Amino acid sequence: MSHPVLSVAATYATALRAASDAAGSQNYRPGTLFVVATPIGNLADISLRALHVLQLADVVACEDTRHTQAMLRAYGIDKAPAQLLAVHQHNEMQAAQTVIERLQQGARVAYVSDAGTPAISDPGARLVLEVRQARLPVVPLPGASSVITVLSAAGIAPDAHQHGEFVFIGFLSSKTTERRVAVTALSQEPRAVVLLEAPHRMEALADALSALGPRQLTVGRELTKQFEEIATLAAQDLPGWLAEDANRLRGEFALVLHPALVTPSDGADTRVLQLLLAELPLKTAVKLAADITGEPRNALYERALEWKKRETE
Known part of the structure; x- marks a missing residue:
């Protein structure tokens, strides 16, 4: 043989x-x-x-x-x-x-x-x-690269508010408190986020990510291998998805936390930003506008730059 x-x-x-x-x-x-x-x-x-x-x-x-x-x-x-x-x-x-x-x-x-x-x-x-x-x-x-591989299957398409940017985080802390603090920070990140995890820690990560509720998550397990599995679901459903099949805790994981949904604005954030720009430097105005309205700072910053560009044309 x-x-x-x-x-x-x-x-x-x-x-x-x-x-x-x-x-x-x-x-x-x-x-x-x-x-x-x-x-x-x-x-x-x-x-x-x-x-x-x-x-x-x-x-x-x-x-x-x-x-x-x-x-x-x-x-x-x-x-x-x-x-x-x-x-x-x-x-x-x-x-x-x-x-x-x-x-x-x-x-x-x-x-x-x-x-x-x-x-x-x-x-x-x-x-x-x-x-x-x-x-x-x-x-x-x-x-x-598992990072690029899972991103290519996640469908993170650019739109009016997002430009296909992503943040690579990799492995979160194995300590419960530090991991939950990190997930809380991710809830404020408007861009896509790529995470990696080992099978023996995946249940703990899933429990922490479930706090993100309906935010979409693409999970890649055993990428490129015989039993490869890729699924997109709400973060809150990840623990249940893992529990459905014991085999889902086998193999290495690469995950994409999708960009936060941008809800249509009623115009208040635009008005606040305009008022602040009239009195303050651009970065200061954007920071305060984000704090007041809850809008993503990056989106407000790009909007302000576009206004400034139009003023000089």
């Missing part, structure tokens, strides 16, 4: 050849750190350039050497144990110095986290900072 890793690797033999053909003619300078995005679940989501660089790299720095070795072998890429260097949240500063030494010796170093794009709620940012401060080149290889 064939070994499962070997059988998977055989299926990527054509991809490795295609990676060499598509990306091999490009310049991959020695002494460069390549920040490589890897799949968040589906192995087929690797890019051809990532495959080529991972083959070419003299050193693969990674969050977990065992996890990365298994991934590389699944693609048919064989690296000796000495070519793998652990760079994780507990040793990133110290390991960065080792990476810098290897780069200064002319090595090509690829950095990967366990899944997705490094430095996005994963290790990698401190490594990149240290390498840049050492005046060594850093080249990013874009690819899978």
